[in-house]
Amino acid sequence: MTHLFDSINTRNQEKLLKMLETYSLHFSKNTSIFSTFSSENVIGYIAHGFLQVIKMDKNGTKTIIEEIYENDILNTVFFSIDKNDYDVIAKEETELLFIDYESILTLKDTNKDFYIQFIKNLLKITNEKTKEKNERIEILTQKTIRNRLLQYFTIMSNKHSSKFIYLPFNFIDLADYLAVDRCAMSRELKYLKEEGFIEIKGKRITLLYDKYSSSDKLINL
Amino acid sequence: MTHLFDSINTRNQEKLLKMLETYSLHFSKNTSIFSTFSSENVIGYIAHGFLQVIKMDKNGTKTIIEEIYENDILNTVFFSIDKNDYDVIAKEETELLFIDYESILTLKDTNKDFYIQFIKNLLKITNEKTKEKNERIEILTQKTIRNRLLQYFTIMSNKHSSKFIYLPFNFIDLADYLAVDRCAMSRELKYLKEEGFIEIKGKRITLLYDKYSSSDKLINL
DNA sequence: AAATGAATGTTGCACTTGCAACATTTTGTA
DNA sequence: TACAAAATGTTGCAAGTGCAACATTCATTT
Numbered sequence: 001m002t003h004l005f006d007s008i009n010t011r012n013q014e015k016l017l018k019m020l021e022t023y024s025l026h027f028s029k030n031t032s033i034f035s036t037f038s039s040e041n042v043i044g045y046i047a048h049g050f051l052q053v054i055k056m057d058k059n060g061t062k063t064i065i066e067e068i069y070e071n072d073i074l075n076t077v078f079f080s081i082d083k084n085d086y087d088v089i090a091k092e093e094t095e096l097l098f099i100d101y102e103s104i105l106t107l108k109d110t111n112k113d114f115y116i117q118f119i120k121n122l123l124k125i126t127n128e129k130t131k132e133k134n135e136r137i138e139i140l141t142q143k144t145i146r147n148r149l150l151q152y153f154t155i156m157s158n159k160h161s162s163k164f165i166y167l168p169f170n171f172i173d174l175a176d177y178l179a180v181d182r183c184a185m186s187r188e189l190k191y192l193k194e195e196g197f198i199e200i201k202g203k204r205i206t207l208l209y210d211k212y213s214s215s216d217k218l219i220n221l
Numbered sequence: 222m223t224h225l226f227d228s229i230n231t232r233n234q235e236k237l238l239k240m241l242e243t244y245s246l247h248f249s250k251n252t253s254i255f256s257t258f259s260s261e262n263v264i265g266y267i268a269h270g271f272l273q274v275i276k277m278d279k280n281g282t283k284t285i286i287e288e289i290y291e292n293d294i295l296n297t298v299f300f301s302i303d304k305n306d307y308d309v310i311a312k313e314e315t316e317l318l319f320i321d322y323e324s325i326l327t328l329k330d331t332n333k334d335f336y337i338q339f340i341k342n343l344l345k346i347t348n349e350k351t352k353e354k355n356e357r358i359e360i361l362t363q364k365t366i367r368n369r370l371l372q373y374f375t376i377m378s379n380k381h382s383s384k385f386i387y388l389p390f391n392f393i394d395l396a397d398y399l400a401v402d403r404c405a406m407s408r409e410l411k412y413l414k415e416e417g418f419i420e421i422k423g424k425r426i427t428l429l430y431d432k433y434s435s436s437d438k439l440i441n442l
Numbered sequence: 443a444a445a446t447g448a449a450t451g452t453t454g455c456a457c458t459t460g461c462a463a464c465a466t467t468t469t470g471t472a
Numbered sequence: 473t474a475c476a477a478a479a480t481g482t483t484g485c486a487a488g489t490g491c492a493a494c495a496t497t498c499a500t501t502t
Contacts, residue, residue, distance in 0.1 A: 055359060063362045065355060077348045078355055105341055111332045119340050120326055126347045127298045133354035134286060134299055138276060140361035141284045141400040143490070144458070171480065179362040181460045186481060188459095364460070365488065392450065402490045407451055409489095444502090451496070458489075468479065 002124040003071050004045055012114035019107060019115070021100035027090035034088045037076055041101040043122070044074035049094025055085050064176045066129075067169070073125060077101055140179055145188040148178045153198070157207055167203040223345040224292050225266055233335035240328060240336070242321035248311035255309045258297055262322040264343070265295035270315025276306050285397045287350075288390075294346060298322055361400055366409040369399045374419070374428055384428040391424075 005013050024047075027033050033051070037044070044051075051074055053066040065086070068074050074088065074096075104122070107115065135155050142148040156165045167174060175182035192198045199206040226234050245268075248254050254272070258265070265272075272295055274287040286307070289295050295317075300307055325343070328336065356376050363369040377386045388395060396403035413419045420427040 055362075063359070065358065075348070075351075078351045105345075110334070110337045113331070116331045116337065116340070119337070119344065123340065123344050123347065124326075126344065126351060127296070130296075130299045130347060130351050130354060133351060133358065137286065137354065137357055137361065138284070140358065141276075143400065143402075146458095170478095172478090179364065181364075182480085183461080183482080184459050187483085190481080367488095391448095393448095403450085404452080404491080405489050408453085411451080446501080447499085449496100449498070452494080454492095456489105456491090458487105460487080461485090463484100464482080466479100466481070468477100470475100470477080472473105472475080 001072070002121055002128060004043075004073055004118070004121050004125065006121050007117050008114045008121075012112075015112075016114055016118055017097075017099075019109065021103040022097060024095065024097050027094045027096065029090060029092050031090050032087055033090055033094075033096065034086065037098065041077045043099045043101060043104070044076070045097040045099065046070050046072055046074065047095040047097055049090055049096075050092045051094060052089045052091055054087050054089060056087065062176065063179070064173060073122075075101075075126070075129075078129075136177070139177075145178070145180045145185055146192070148180060149185070149188060149192065152178060153205065153207055163207040165205040165207070167205065170203075222293070223342055223349060225264075225294055225339070225342050225346065227342050228338050229335045229342075233333075236333075237335055237339055238318075238320075240330065242324040243318060245316065245318050248315045248317065250311060250313050252311050253308055254311055254315070254317065255307065258319065262298045264320045264322060264325070265297070266318040266320065267291050267293055267295065268316040268318055270311055270317075271313045272315060273310045273312055275308050275310060277308065283397065284400065285394060294343075296322075296347070296350075299350075357398070366399070366401045366406055367413070369401060370406070370409060370413065373399060374426065378428055386426040386428070388424040388426065 008016065025033075025036060027049070033044075046068055048070060050070065051068040052064055053068070053074070055063045055065050104119070110116070139148050139151045139155070142151050153165060157163055169177070171186065172182055175185045178185065189198070189200065193200060197207070197209050199208060229237065246254075246257060248270070254265075267289055269291060271291065272289040273285055274289070274295070276284045276286050295309065325340070331337070360369050360372045360376070363372050374386060378384055390398070392407065393403055396406045399406065410419070410421065414421060418428075418430050420429060
């Protein structure tokens with residue numbers, strides 16, 4: 001994964017941050033950080049901690065839009081027009097470095113290698129995020145819980161070239177990510193276990209089917 | 222919407238393209254352009270025409286991942302690991318300018334304003350795409366067809382600050398976009414009409430409910 | 443104007459899923 | 473260790489949806 005300051009040494013990092021409009025803030029566990037930036041477009045570099053971007057439905061259902069870990073960035077430019085529905089929560093003690101987006105794009109003195117490197121890093125990170133969004137869309141376009149699970153397993157398995165998957169979240173959040181009812185998902189996982197397709201031990205899931213042959217039969221009964 | 226060559230004059234555009242590894246190709250209507258780039262990461266600038274990025278399920282179900290119109294870009298960096306499942310189709314006669322992605326990021330002689338402008342444009346476009354993906358994810362996390370439709374209507378309505386929505390695609394593709402069965406969607410649209418929430422005339426949909434008050438009742442029965 | 447194909451509309455039915463309500467297990471903490 | 477709280481597992485049932493099969497309307501071409 002690309003890092004915002006990849007290939008930029010500490011000295012140039014400091015120079016760069018002086019050129020841009022920045023400020024650091026600290027957030028306690030389980031606090032909303034949304035009010036601190038809702039009016040402006042910023043990049044929030046997570047120096048330390050862990051964030052969740054969530055969306056509240058009119059009926060109170062929570063949806064995880066994105067999870068952002070240390071060294072990654074929160075880009076508020078991504079939020080759609082109706083910002084009111086969003087919230088960003090620090091799930092741990094979190095240290096955020098905010099960088100004003102406009103100040104990045106309107107910088108005049110741009111003939112510095114480290115500035116170009118910075119923009120390139122930003123571009124790479126954004127690309128990686130889009131890739132992740134595409135993956136999630138692929139999953140969410142599946143029409144059954146079984147197919148969503150299998151699609152998710154396939155993507156995770158491919159990513160690490162292994163038939164062992166270590167869930168990055170608990171089953172509540174997995175159900176959120178797949179946008180299905182947790183209980184119904186639990187039931188489906190039971191069926192998959194019973195039918196001998198997977199094995200679950202805590203957060204480790206083992207795929208017992210052959211990716212490229214029997215998965216055809218697997219998906220759709 | 223941001224354009225790849227915004228704020229770059231024709232002369233500099235030519236200079237820029239000479240610095241990068243590029244090639245132009247023409248595609249006939251309904252042909253796959255996938256084979257031309259599947260092995261490399263490129264940006265495909267759509268000089269003229271219209272593309273669809275689709276994904277074929279194991280069971281043959283087509284999903285539209287992205288639609289790309291004139292002046293927008295096709296970024297193959299976005300594709301997930303399993304590229305085999307993807308296809309890109311020219312839906313009209315299409316003229317594509319391919320730019321090798323690596324050549325953009327590894328360019329040495331970067332102290333040119335137009336180069337920085339180019340990267341900034343690319344960044345902006347990528348941001349816009351991520352925003353669109355987020356919107357689609359918001360829609361796809363809705364659990365009923367009704368709520369997906371209403372979420373879609375709300376987003377479209379907000380975008381143009383109007384209660385009139387002009388569908389950018391036909392109902393077949395709308396069902397694809399919402400990832401629901403077309404017939405079931407048709408049924409749900411009928412109910413929404415019968416209950417007096419919307420009006421449909423061709424591709425124009427009129428929202429008859431008040432966005433901020435009755436939509437609570439509307440969503441969830 | 444007729445004909446062909448594409449898009450849209452309709453509906454019964456079986457299957458999947460969300461929901462609710464609860465049991466059990468695990469985790470965190472006083 | 474004991475307790476509370478969170479996470480996970482289970483299941484009946486009603487509601488929603490995909491699927492299939494078909495009817496109707498619209499669009500394009502000869």
